[in-house]
Amino acid sequence: MKRYTVAVLVKNEYGVLNRVTSMFRRRRFNILALTVSETETPELSRITVLFDGDDGNEEQLVNQLYKLPDVKSIKELHSDDSVSAELLLIKVKNGDGVGEGILRAAANAFDAKIVDYTKETVIMQMTGERDRIDAFIDLMRGFEILEICRTGIVSLERGEVTIRKVTNI
Amino acid sequence: MKLTGADILVRTLIEQGCKTVFGYPGGQILNVYDSLYKYGDEITHVLAAHEQGAAHAADGYARSTGKVGVVIATSGPGATNLVTGIATAMLDSVPLVAITGNVGSDSIGRDSFQEIDITGVTLPITKHNYFVGSVEELADTLREAFRIASSGRPGPVLVDVPKNVQISSCEYEPLPPALPDEKFAAKDIRVEQAAELINSSVRPYVYVGGGVISAGAYDEAIALAETIDAPIGCSLMGISAVPTKNPRFLGMQGMHGHYASSVAFSESDCIIALGGRFNDRVTGDREKFNEKKHIVHIDVDGSELGKNVTVEVGLRGDLKLTLEKLIKLLSKKHLPAWQARIGELKAVESQYSCDKGGLNPHTAMYALNEFLGENTAVATDVGQHQMWAAQDLSFSKPRRFISSGGLGTMGFGMGAAIGAAIGSGERSVLVTGDGSFGMNLNELATAVSYRVPLVVLIMNNGVLGMVRQWQTLFFGKRYSNTVLARKTDFTALAKAFGAEGERAETLGELKSALYHAFSYDGAYVIDCAVDKDEMVFPMVPPGASVENLILK
Numbered sequence: 001m002k003r004y005t006v007a008v009l010v011k012n013e014y015g016v017l018n019r020v021t022s023m024f025r026r027r028r029f030n031i032l033a034l035t036v037s038e039t040e041t042p043e044l045s046r047i048t049v050l051f052d053g054d055d056g057n058e059e060q061l062v063n064q065l066y067k068l069p070d071v072k073s074i075k076e077l078h079s080d081d082s083v084s085a086e087l088l089l090i091k092v093k094n095g096d097g098v099g100e101g102i103l104r105a106a107a108n109a110f111d112a113k114i115v116d117y118t119k120e121t122v123i124m125q126m127t128g129e130r131d132r133i134d135a136f137i138d139l140m141r142g143f144e145i146l147e148i149c150r151t152g153i154v155s156l157e158r159g160e161v162t163i164r165k166v167t168n169i
Numbered sequence: 170m171k172l173t174g175a176d177i178l179v180r181t182l183i184e185q186g187c188k189t190v191f192g193y194p195g196g197q198i199l200n201v202y203d204s205l206y207k208y209g210d211e212i213t214h215v216l217a218a219h220e221q222g223a224a225h226a227a228d229g230y231a232r233s234t235g236k237v238g239v240v241i242a243t244s245g246p247g248a249t250n251l252v253t254g255i256a257t258a259m260l261d262s263v264p265l266v267a268i269t270g271n272v273g274s275d276s277i278g279r280d281s282f283q284e285i286d287i288t289g290v291t292l293p294i295t296k297h298n299y300f301v302g303s304v305e306e307l308a309d310t311l312r313e314a315f316r317i318a319s320s321g322r323p324g325p326v327l328v329d330v331p332k333n334v335q336i337s338s339c340e341y342e343p344l345p346p347a348l349p350d351e352k353f354a355a356k357d358i359r360v361e362q363a364a365e366l367i368n369s370s371v372r373p374y375v376y377v378g379g380g381v382i383s384a385g386a387y388d389e390a391i392a393l394a395e396t397i398d399a400p401i402g403c404s405l406m407g408i409s410a411v412p413t414k415n416p417r418f419l420g421m422q423g424m425h426g427h428y429a430s431s432v433a434f435s436e437s438d439c440i441i442a443l444g445g446r447f448n449d450r451v452t453g454d455r456e457k458f459n460e461k462k463h464i465v466h467i468d469v470d471g472s473e474l475g476k477n478v479t480v481e482v483g484l485r486g487d488l489k490l491t492l493e494k495l496i497k498l499l500s501k502k503h504l505p506a507w508q509a510r511i512g513e514l515k516a517v518e519s520q521y522s523c524d525k526g527g528l529n530p531h532t533a534m535y536a537l538n539e540f541l542g543e544n545t546a547v548a549t550d551v552g553q554h555q556m557w558a559a560q561d562l563s564f565s566k567p568r569r570f571i572s573s574g575g576l577g578t579m580g581f582g583m584g585a586a587i588g589a590a591i592g593s594g595e596r597s598v599l600v601t602g603d604g605s606f607g608m609n610l611n612e613l614a615t616a617v618s619y620r621v622p623l624v625v626l627i628m629n630n631g632v633l634g635m636v637r638q639w640q641t642l643f644f645g646k647r648y649s650n651t652v653l654a655r656k657t658d659f660t661a662l663a664k665a666f667g668a669e670g671e672r673a674e675t676l677g678e679l680k681s682a683l684y685h686a687f688s689y690d691g692a693y694v695i696d697c698a699v700d701k702d703e704m705v706f707p708m709v710p711p712g713a714s715v716e717n718l719i720l721k
């Protein structure tokens with residue numbers, strides 16, 4: 001099993017996400033994270049998928065995705081030559097101010113922002129690489145985590161390369 | 170000119186060169202049927218007995234002509250009845266455009282009467298599908314559907330047209346037929362690598378798949394084999410691509426393939442696969458299969474390269490163009506040792522050939538061969554009879570053997586044979602089994618209504634023979650639910666439908682029945698007696714390799 005990040009540039013139309021994810025379903029890949037967003041061109045949207053699989057299956061998946069008429073381009077992204085980020089919102093119990101100092105220190109260390117504060121709960125927002133977010137969540141387990149929501153990763157290759165320059169296979 | 174969506178739909182079909190469509194009407198496609206009525210001079214609609222039959226007919230039409238087949242159905246049950254037909258076309262890469270009506274856009278998502286999310290249902294069994302949102306998109310969507318269905322590796326495309334789009338109007342200007350995407354040959358570097366590998370091989374084998382037929386690369390496939398002194402074998406889908414009588418042709422290989430073809434395939438040191446996909450019925454044990462051999466695989470669909478077996482060189486490109494390039498780089502071979510070995514294998518095979526007197530599945534097929542003209546298309550259903558037809562029938566022109574290879578759809582043949590006869594304008598033949606025939610025999614009504622010249626040869630063994638064969642070999646002869654022993658009188662049934670028919674219990678009777686059938690103007694059913702214990706051999710048991718081949 002390996003972890004893959006694949007970016008897929010698709011036509012910005014209804015149903016396209018379904019066509020793309022259906023390819024993952026057919027091969028029984030569990031999608032760990034998924035983002036869909038508009039791009040620099042209104043006609044195209046970008047899907048970024050993080051999933052586990054083995055090499056042969058991943059290659060098949062990419063080959064099959066290429067065959068979808070709505071798919072314009074596909075790129076596998078590697079951590080060494082791409083930048084990726086994810087947004088986290090985490091709600092923890094405030095515990096009547098007990099331990100609040102530690103909470104603020106932790107937030108500071110991870111560049112997390114407190115975006116909501118009540119006597120009972122605190123919501124923090126943080127962006128960063130997936131691993132860092134995982135580490136922050138781990139740290140927060142010391143408090144009582146009430147709810148977590150994360151966006152799934154967005155990712156771009158470093159330097160001049162763009163996904164549009166990739167031609168089919 | 171300003172036209173309604175329904176008129177635009179039919180005008181676009183005509184514009185795309187479509188002269189015959191198959192289908193079945195209903196509430197949500199009524200407007201289109203009204204337009205078919207209006208433009209009846211320019212386009213013929215064949216009314217089937219069931220939408221599945223209509224889909225198989227459009228498929229058979231496409232397979233026999235190479236054109237895009239078109240099937241039309243109403244929403245809901247009409248659309249879901251197409252599903253098996255669409256899946257059959259998908260797995261055999263047949264260009265098909267399926268058009269369905271749907272409830273008006275306002276009613277979508279409310280579980281309205283006969284509303285079905287058919288684009289959702291057919292997502293994994295179409296090359297692409299569309300829900301037409303407005304009348305302005307309709308003509309271009311259909312053109313796009315024709316282009317996608319016929320480009321690269323062909324396949325089915327579904328276009329779902331809600332009622333309001335059929336009713337509203339917009340400007341329509343006819344355009345020339347949509348052209349398939351431009352064809353391309355594989356990259357030079359790959360062609361060079363392939364040539365190097367083939368030039369160094371001593372036991373090359375040319376393996377012909379259905380892609381050779383789609384690409385029309387018949388002459389190139391034979392030229393390749395001539396250049397490198399190789400035998401030619403094929404998959405079920407490759408049958409009729411190369412004339413059966415070509416001296417290099419060893420026939421189908423794989424699970425029920427010809428002995429010489431399967432053994433040569435496995436002994437080869439270099440298989441040149443042309444538009445095949447190394448299905449499990451072809452390779453048997455996949456790991457064993459890959460040992461000690463190089464594979465050069467050419468396919469227009471890049472996702473096939475390396476999908477099922479490890480290939481040394483994968484070439485993505487049009488077969489005809491790629492082979493033209495490849496052949497130029499090959500050195501002429503003369504391989505007496507390999508040819509001698511093939512001679513030996515053929516000699517072994519001929520010992521097992523079942524030409525003994527009396528009526529048996531093989532003599533029945535040989536008898537049929539005598540009546541096949543070079544343009545006669547033979548469709549089959551699925552089961553033992555399909556394998557006997559695949560093994561023993563003789564073809565001299567491509568697109569003459571029409572069989573559901575990938576999906577193995579029982580009930581395919583009746584519609585397909587009708588579509589093939591209409592497409593080719595000649596009498597067609599259906600080789601079917603008593604089980605398969607039972608699935609879609611209602612289409613006899615269609616054949617009779619349209620006076621389709623059709624010979625239906627039922628290989629009647631009273632059992633679901635192919636499944637029963639597995640029970641005999643692998644399930645201790647526990648014949649669970651495979652003995653039909655039905656009381657159906659197929660001759661009387663044929664007559665009830667307005668066709669003709671007779672029963673044949675001896676070889677002589679079969680020959681005379683065939684004579685009657687081939688001189689009859691219309692549909693003729695022959696109920697041919699076959700012993701229930703007849704089996705299809707050779708057989709490579711599922712998941713095994715050629716060493717485990719059962720010959721008798």
Ligand SMILES: Cc1ncc(C[n+]2csc(CCOP(=O)(O)OP(=O)(O)O)c2C)c(N)n1
Pocket residue numbers: 550551552553554555577578579580601602603604605606628630632633634635636
């Ligand atoms: C629609 C469908 N259902 C079930 C099967 C499984 N199946 C494969 S062959 C076969 C038996 C076919 O019987 P028959 O048509 O009489 O042909 P025979 O093998 O006896 O020649 C069955 C049930 C299938 N291929 N297709």
Ligand SMILES: [Mg+2]
Pocket residue numbers: 552602603604628629630631632633634
């Ligand atoms: Mg039978």
